[in-house]
Amino acid sequence: MSRRWTILLLIIVACVLTAQPLFAQNTATPSATPTTAATQSPAGSPTPLPGYQFYTVQPGDTLYRIALRFNTTVAALAQINGIVNPALIYAGRAIQVPLAATPGGPSATPTQTRTPAPPSTTPPPTATLVPGSTSTYTVAAGDTLFRIAVRFNTSVPRLLALNPTITNPNLIFVGQRITVPSGPAASTGSTTAASSTTAQQGQGGGADMGYGLIAYFIDQDMTALTEAMTGLGINWVKVEVLWSEIEPVQGEINFDVLDGIVDGLESADFSILFTVTNAPDWARSATEENGPPDNLVDYGTFVGALAERYAGRVGAYEIWSEPNLRREWNSQEHSISASSYMELLQIAFVAIKAADPNAVVVSAGLAPTGFNDGVNAINDRLFLQGMYAAGLNAAADAVGAHPNGWANPPDAQCCTAAAGVLTHFEDRSFYFLDTLSDYRDIMVRNRDGGRQIWVTSFGWGSSEDTGELPETSSNVFMNYTSLEEQGDYNAAAFEIGASLGYVGAMFLNNLNACPALPGDTEACYYSLIGPDGQPRPALDAIRPGEGEG
Numbered sequence: 394m395s396r397r398w399t400i401l402l403l404i405i406v407a408c409v410l411t412a413q414p415l416f417a418q419n420t421a422t423p424s425a426t427p428t429t430a431a432t433q434s435p436a437g438s439p440t441p442l443p444g445y446q447f448y449t450v451q452p453g454d455t456l457y458r459i460a461l462r463f464n465t466t467v468a469a470l471a472q473i474n475g476i477v478n479p480a481l482i483y484a485g486r487a488i489q490v491p492l493a494a495t496p497g498g499p500s501a502t503p504t505q506t507r508t509p510a511p512p513s514t515t516p517p518p519t520a521t522l523v524p525g526s527t528s529t530y531t532v533a534a535g536d537t538l539f540r541i542a543v544r545f546n547t548s549v550p551r552l553l554a555l556n557p558t559i560t561n562p563n564l565i566f567v568g569q570r571i572t573v574p575s576g577p578a579a580s581t582g583s584t585t586a587a588s589s590t591t592a593q594q595g596q597g598g599g600a601d602m603g604y605g606l607i608a609y610f611i612d613q614d615m616t617a618l619t620e621a622m623t624g625l626g627i628n629w630v631k632v633e634v635l636w637s638e639i640e641p642v643q644g645e646i647n648f649d650v651l652d653g654i655v656d657g658l659e660s661a662d663f664s665i666l667f668t669v670t671n672a673p674d675w676a677r678s679a680t681e682e683n684g685p686p687d688n689l690v691d692y693g694t695f696v697g698a699l700a701e702r703y704a705g706r707v708g709a710y711e712i713w714s715e716p717n718l719r720r721e722w723n724s725q726e727h728s729i730s731a732s733s734y735m736e737l738l739q740i741a742f743v744a745i746k747a748a749d750p751n752a753v754v755v756s757a758g759l760a761p762t763g764f765n766d767g768v769n770a771i772n773d774r775l776f777l778q779g780m781y782a783a784g785l786n787a788a789a790d791a792v793g794a795h796p797n798g799w800a801n802p803p804d805a806q807c808c809t810a811a812a813g814v815l816t817h818f819e820d821r822s823f824y825f826l827d828t829l830s831d832y833r834d835i836m837v838r839n840r841d842g843g844r845q846i847w848v849t850s851f852g853w854g855s856s857e858d859t860g861e862l863p864e865t866s867s868n869v870f871m872n873y874t875s876l877e878e879q880g881d882y883n884a885a886a887f888e889i890g891a892s893l894g895y896v897g898a899m900f901l902n903n904l905n906a907c908p909a910l911p912g913d914t915e916a917c918y919y920s921l922i923g924p925d926g927q928p929r930p931a932l933d934a935i936r937p938g939e940g941e942g
Contacts, residue, residue: 400892403542405530408934416455416765435793441489442473442489442567444491444492445473445490445491445492446487446489446490446492447487447489447490448463448487448488448489448490449485449486449487450485450486450487450488459488460491460813461861462490463490463491464491465491466813466875466878467490467492467635467812467873468518469811470488470489470530471812471813472536472537472565472566472567472812472921473489473566473567474488474489474757475566476488486759494534501821503641504820518689526574526575527555527572527573527574527575528572528573528575529570529571529572530545530571530572530573531568531570532565532566532567532568532569532570532571532686532939533567534703536565536567537565537711537802537812538552538553538559538565538837539804539805539811539881539885540881541571541573541649541801542804545573545574547573547574547937548804549804549805550804551574551801552571552572552573552723555572555573555574555596556571556572559571563777576673579718581785583830586861587907589666590873602890602891602896602897602898602899603628603629603664603897603898603899604626604627604628604629604887604898604899605627605628605629605630605631605666605899605901606622606625606627606629606630606631606900606904607630607631607633607850607899607900607902607904608622608630608631608632608903608904608905608906609633609904609906609909609910610632610653610654610657610909611650611909612908612909613905613908615653615654615657616657618886618904619657619658619659619660619661619663619800620661621904622661622663622904623661624936625932625935625936626935627663627935628662628663628664628934629663629664629665629666629708629900630650630658630663630664630665630666631642631665631666631668631711631849631850631900632654632658632665632666632667632668633668634651634668634669634670635668635670635671636669636671636672636673636692636695637671637672637673637674638671639651639695640673640695641673641675642675643673643675643676643691644740646695646698648702649651651699651703654705655703655706658739659706664708664709665703665706665707665708665709666707666708666709666710666711666755666849666898666900667677667699667703667707667709667710667711668710668711668714668849669692669695669696669699669710669711669712669713669741669845670683670713670714670721671683672684672685672686672691672692676688676691676692677724678725678726679723679724679725679729681723682719682720682721682723683721683722683723684721684722684723684724684726684727685713685716685722685727685733685737687724687725687726687727689727689736689737689740689931690740691934692737692740692741692941693740693741693743694744696710696712696741696744696745697699697744697745697747697748698748698813700744700745700747700749700752701748701749703749703751704748704749704752705751707752708711708752708753709748709752709754709755709791709847709898710741710745710752710753710754710758711755711757711758711793711847711849712738712741712742712755712756712757712789713734713737713738713757713847714757714758714760714850715757715759715760715795716729716733716737716757716759716776716779717731717734717759717760717762717770717771717772717773718760718762718769718770719768719769719770719774721760729767729768729770729771730771730779731771731775731776731777731778731779731780731782731783732779732782732783734757734776734780735783735785735788735922738756738757738780738785738788738789739784739788741754741790741826742754742789753790753791753847754788754789754790754791755789755790755791755792755793755847755849756780756785756788756789756791756792757793758793758794758795758847758848758849758850759773759776759777759793759794759795760773760795761773761795761796761797761822761823761828762822763820763822764820772822772831773822773828774822774831774835777792777832777835778835778839781835781836781839781841785839785841786839786840786841786844789844791844791845791846791897791898792832792836792841792844792845792846792847793846793847793849794828794829794832794846794847794848794849795849795850795851796824796825796826796828796832796848796851797823797828797850797851797852798823798824798825798851798853798882798886799814799817799818799823799826799870800814800817800818800853800870800871800873800874801814801817801818801824801825802882802885803825803826803885803886803889804825804826804885805824805825805826806824806826806827807819807820807823807824807827808820808821813873814870814873815869815873816869817870822932825851825886825889825900826889828850829846829890829893829896832846833846833893833895842895845895845896845897845898846895846896846897847896847897847898847899848890848896848899848900849898849900850900850902851886851900851901851902852883852886852901852902852903852919853874853878853879853882853883853919854868854871854874854879854915854918854919855871855874855875855876855878855879855918855929856868856871856872856918857874857875857876858923858924858925858929859914859918859924868915868918871918876929876930876931877930879929879930879931879934880929880930880931880932880933880934880935881934883901883931883934884934886899887901887935892932901935902916902919903916903919903920903921904920904921905920905921905922906919906920906922907920907922907923907924907926908922936937
């Protein structure tokens with residue numbers, strides 16, 4: 394019996410040894426001394442596309458790091474290599490990367506002499522007109538479905554409807570031919586996204602939506618800032634008014650700084666939104682983080698004084714900011730709740746209207762969050778519903794919103810990650826359009842569909858020119874958005890807001906936090922002026938186009 398088992402064991406071992414070479418052909422094994430070099434494909438293996446080379450993924454690589462090394466984007470690498478999940482790549486896999494690596498990139502130089510590839514003979518992407526109202530477009534390197542939608546004046550859902558074979562909107566391939574709406578943009582076949590935004594006067598939704606920008610003026614050149622904003626075609630500017638800095642001693646309000654800001658903006662014909670927040674220490678028993686005063690009437694007295702001084706000059710007031718977060722509503726007297734905030738809003742509404750009946754009172758933009766422990770945060774959708782239950786209909790002219798998109802494109806909807814987006818895609822609170830849609834639904838359910846939403850802060854940030862953030866950072870999603878995408882997303886969000894019909898004004902976050910707030914790294918990610926003091930691509934992306942009003 395034992396002899397039979399011995400023979401059987403020998404047969405099994407022999408089979409395993411015989412199969413091993415065949416298995417090894419399909420599984421790359423990293424060498425003892427791994428290199429990060431791009432490699433040529435051996436004879437008989439697939440040939441890379443013109444302008445590309447093969448790179449073998451090394452232990453510790455991520456698609457984002459490889460994209461940085463070879464001066465490209467995660468989206469482009471995912472598309473050209475057919476990578477469905479950019480978060481999942483394997484050591485030993487050969488992927489196509491651009492021939493030219495970023496100067497100084499880590500070990501991106503091939504270890505063997507490479508014959509330069511001949512110039513690509515691939516023609517530029519074109520859109521070929523076909524009968525009817527559509528045309529065909531050939532996907533180019535770097536394209537995403539969102540960028541194509543922007544280019545052809547349409548939306549991702551519309552493209553998906555025209556192309557039923559596309560089952561995953563985050564996965565398209567270079568060379569793929571897709572159907573797009575025909576029109577001026579489509580007939581040119583341009584590969585430059587045409588998503589410029591023209592500001593139009595007015596406070597209403599749709600064509601009359603106000604186009605705004607958040608800017609910081611303290612210790613900055615007021616003339617230079619107003620000239621820069623005039624060139625952007627915006628007509629509203631949001632100013633953050635920190636009560637703690639304007640009235641550090643009770644009863645001693647120093648208007649000097651605000652006077653200068655209002656004078657400068659008024660002379661440049663900008664409408665002004667004041668966002669009034671941060672109670673001074675003298676008004677609070679709890680001074681950790683930001684929070685309301687113990688006596689909410691003190692806030693009413695302060696905003697009433699502002700409205701009286703700037704009557705007819707400041708057009709709107711946002712009452713606090715993100716009171717559904719503990720860090721903005723830390724108080725020993727007032728719990729973090731919709732009812733507590735509504736007490737403040739009602740007091741402020743009466744005080745402002747008494748001093749300036751024409752001023753627009755906007756409820757606080759809430760922080761989009763699915764977190765809901767009642768101590769650190771309350772889900773913004775639940776908070777908004779609670780505000781209606783406590784009388785919002787009679788205490789504001791407009792509903793404030795902060796529909797941030799994290800790294801998700803502005804017309805994306807929950808919960809499929811776009812190419813290169815590894816976190817912050819799993820909940821509706823991470824999506825610009827979903828947040829606006831959910832707020833609108835809540836308003837309609839509460840018979841308040843005639844009221845406008847004012848987007849008092851929105852925008853996309855990027856860490857491309859500030860340094861990659863560690864995966865443990867709460868802002869790691871900044872790694873997923875390039876500077877070019879930042880501009881595309883911001884401009885497209887303005888267009889989406891104007892198309893909805895119920896958005897009264899939108900304020901992009903922000904013009905100049907990098908130079909104006911050197912200690913605020915998070916605000917710098919969103920800034921249109923980069924850390925080097927130079928304009929980012931996002932600044933040009935929202936300029937009016939040639940021939941537009």
